[in-house]
Amino acid sequence: MTRGRTFVGALALLAVALAVYPLFGTGYGVRSMLQLFMWVALASSWNLISGLTGYVSFGHVAFFGAGAYTTGILVTGAGWPWPAAALAGGVAGAALALLIGVPCLRLKGPYFAIAMLGLNEVLRALVSYFEGLTGGGNGLSFPTRHATVPIYYAMAFTAAVVIGMTYLVITSRFGLRLMTIREDEVAAEAMGIDTFRHKLYAFLLSAVGPGIVGGLAARDQGYIEPMSVFPLATTITMIVMVLFGGKGTVWGPVLGAVLLFVFQEVVWSHFIYLHQLLFGAIIVAVVLLMPRGVLGLLQIRYRLPRTI
Amino acid sequence: MNVVLTPAMLGQVVVSGLLAGALYSMVALGLALIFGVMRVINIAHGPMLMLGAYTTWILFDRFGMNPYLTLPLSAAVMFLLGALLQRTLVFRVVDAPELSSLLLTFGVSIALVNIAQLVFTSDLRSVEFLTGSIALGPIALSKSRLIACAFAAAITALAFLFLQKTRLGKAIRATSQSREVAMVCGIDVQRIHLISFGIACALAACGGTLVAVMVAIQPEMGQIWTFKSFLVIVLGGAGNYPGALLGGLLLGLIEQLSSLFLTTQLSEAVAYVLLVLALLVRPSGLLGGRQT
Numbered sequence: 001m002t003r004g005r006t007f008v009g010a011l012a013l014l015a016v017a018l019a020v021y022p023l024f025g026t027g028y029g030v031r032s033m034l035q036l037f038m039w040v041a042l043a044s045s046w047n048l049i050s051g052l053t054g055y056v057s058f059g060h061v062a063f064f065g066a067g068a069y070t071t072g073i074l075v076t077g078a079g080w081p082w083p084a085a086a087l088a089g090g091v092a093g094a095a096l097a098l099l100i101g102v103p104c105l106r107l108k109g110p111y112f113a114i115a116m117l118g119l120n121e122v123l124r125a126l127v128s129y130f131e132g133l134t135g136g137g138n139g140l141s142f143p144t145r146h147a148t149v150p151i152y153y154a155m156a157f158t159a160a161v162v163i164g165m166t167y168l169v170i171t172s173r174f175g176l177r178l179m180t181i182r183e184d185e186v187a188a189e190a191m192g193i194d195t196f197r198h199k200l201y202a203f204l205l206s207a208v209g210p211g212i213v214g215g216l217a218a219r220d221q222g223y224i225e226p227m228s229v230f231p232l233a234t235t236i237t238m239i240v241m242v243l244f245g246g247k248g249t250v251w252g253p254v255l256g257a258v259l260l261f262v263f264q265e266v267v268w269s270h271f272i273y274l275h276q277l278l279f280g281a282i283i284v285a286v287v288l289l290m291p292r293g294v295l296g297l298l299q300i301r302y303r304l305p306r307t308i
Numbered sequence: 309m310n311v312v313l314t315p316a317m318l319g320q321v322v323v324s325g326l327l328a329g330a331l332y333s334m335v336a337l338g339l340a341l342i343f344g345v346m347r348v349i350n351i352a353h354g355p356m357l358m359l360g361a362y363t364t365w366i367l368f369d370r371f372g373m374n375p376y377l378t379l380p381l382s383a384a385v386m387f388l389l390g391a392l393l394q395r396t397l398v399f400r401v402v403d404a405p406e407l408s409s410l411l412l413t414f415g416v417s418i419a420l421v422n423i424a425q426l427v428f429t430s431d432l433r434s435v436e437f438l439t440g441s442i443a444l445g446p447i448a449l450s451k452s453r454l455i456a457c458a459f460a461a462a463i464t465a466l467a468f469l470f471l472q473k474t475r476l477g478k479a480i481r482a483t484s485q486s487r488e489v490a491m492v493c494g495i496d497v498q499r500i501h502l503i504s505f506g507i508a509c510a511l512a513a514c515g516g517t518l519v520a521v522m523v524a525i526q527p528e529m530g531q532i533w534t535f536k537s538f539l540v541i542v543l544g545g546a547g548n549y550p551g552a553l554l555g556g557l558l559l560g561l562i563e564q565l566s567s568l569f570l571t572t573q574l575s576e577a578v579a580y581v582l583l584v585l586a587l588l589v590r591p592s593g594l595l596g597g598r599q600t
Contacts, residue, residue, distance in 0.1 A: 054407045058351075058414065103588040110349040111542070111587055113410050117351070118535040122580040129573050182405075232531075236418055243411065273426060280419025287412045288400055 022149045037155040043241040043253035044162045045209035051247035054182035059116035061234040063093035063207040067214030068229040072140040086215030093211020101203045124230045139225030162209040167250045240279045243286045246295030316446035321564045329560025330460040333553045336540035338511035340552040344484035345504040348409040352417040354530030356509045360516025361525040382517045383510040390509025424527035432524040456518035539583045
């Protein structure tokens with residue numbers, strides 16, 4: 001019990017430190033933290049569908065891109081303020097997830113994974129095609145405004161909400177049912193769980209975060225174009241972070257995002273050409289050697305609760 | 309858009325569709341084989357095709373070989389690489405939950421693409437061997453596509469003959485029908501897995517060789533082939549080997565037909581919509597259940 005209390009205290013302290021950081025931090029530091037929040041939110045969102053239900057989404061960046069373009073169009077075309085537009089980005093992510101989830105989550109097996117693998121390319125093609133709305137290959141430029149600090153807070157808030165949601169889901173009956181689906185879907189059905197509905201809800205939840213984050217990142221960068229908001233590399237990074245940290249837990253994706261982000265900034269920026277190779281090797285190694293990730297090792301070492 | 313359909317245009321579309329479809333069928337048969345035998349979807353199937361294409365490019369560029377003669381070499385190299393991959397990594401996840409095998413082959417796939425970028429750079433490479441086309445009445449046919457179709461049809465026919473007639477082929481089909489019963493009958497299932505994976509990668513490599521003569525090649529060309537091959541086996545019915553044939557031809561035809569009405573930019577979206585529709589309407593495939 002005392003351990004739990006220490007942990008909550010440490011979290012509160014960390015939250016306060018992060019809240020006052022922009023007052024002291026350098027521009028570079030604030031921007032790096034903003035990126036870290038983005039990865040935490042993305043990784044935790046991917047974890048909601050893939051870590052909990054075992055349905056692998058190979059195209060989660062599609063929701064990020066959908067959010068970025070929704071925000072871009074609303075801000076530049078309709079003059080919306082960016083916070084509202086980013087929320088609309090989250091709605092767009094969920095709407096897209098509904099469209100894909102209804103046909104693809106009805107079935108067991110790899111259908112969903114491959115459908116997500118193709119989704120990204122299709123969205124990129126569509127965005128390039130509808131030039132009138134999206135600017136096509138020329139992209140969309142936001143009106144200039146320095147909003148890094150407000151976006152820092154918005155991004156931190158989004159990441160916190162996604163983590164909080166993950167905690168609520170994992171400790172609820174809903175989360176338990178999702179994990180039952182992951183372990184044995186037939187048994188879950190036999191126990192009376194409406195597996196399709198549960199998978200779909202988890203998928204919708206997992207699409208909102210990336211939609212909002214996409215919108216915020218677009219506003220922060222000030223310019224979006226099809227190649228920059230739909231990179232396969234973003235999906236790969238999300239997946240690697242969750243697997244490395246520990247899938248299906250609350251803190252695993254956070255831990256993975258922090259560790260890999262620091263590695264990336266400090267070490268791997270020197271090996272940019274080997275990036276994907278390293279990520280591929282990490283995925284293979286984690287799947288074969290430590291399916292519970294770093295957090296799994298810590299859980300065994302320090303006897304921590306298994307799911308959180 | 310107002311399109312006037314003349315019989316010549318329709319003929320052109322049907323013929324090009326069948327030419328492309330034969331290639332899809334051959335490559336997808338490999339993916340179907342791995343799925344049928346091991347219940348594993350190999351995300352690295354497309355990158356295998358890409359490596360096959362590069363094998364041909366090297367042999368053509370460095371040693372001046374006729375690209376069509378590199379086909380057996382490229383197939384043999386990828387057979388070995390596939391078998392190695394199965395023996396070292398994939399066999400460990402055959403009985404694991406789907407998540408493991410999908411993620412593992414995904415990791416292999418991005419590593420292979422990165423290795424290709426390091427070794428061959430991202431520059432577009434082409435094998436300029438057969439250019440030009442021949443006219444058949446009003447229908448123009450690119451020579452390289454015609455030959456690719458002939459090779460693909462022959463190789464697919466050989467593969468089916470192998471599956472139907474030889475002891476090894478029968479053992480492969482038996483394993484995909486039921487692994488336990490196959491084991492009881494004295495089939496070395498591990499060996500069958502190894503050989504099937506090798507054959508599947510060799511089929512992808514043949515696709516790579518033939519594609520290399522048709523279009524420019526680059527390290528990221530593979531992923532779309534994983535997706536299309538999967539679409540083909542969904543259309544045909546997962547684990548259904550004759551279904552892969554039908555699915556391939558159908559995909560080729562639909563893609564070409566849609567190119568009459570839509571710009572090529574949207575042709576990938578057409579394949580995607582097709583996948584979603586197929587999953588909604590007939591998830592077990594056009595030919596229904598398993599038929600090996």
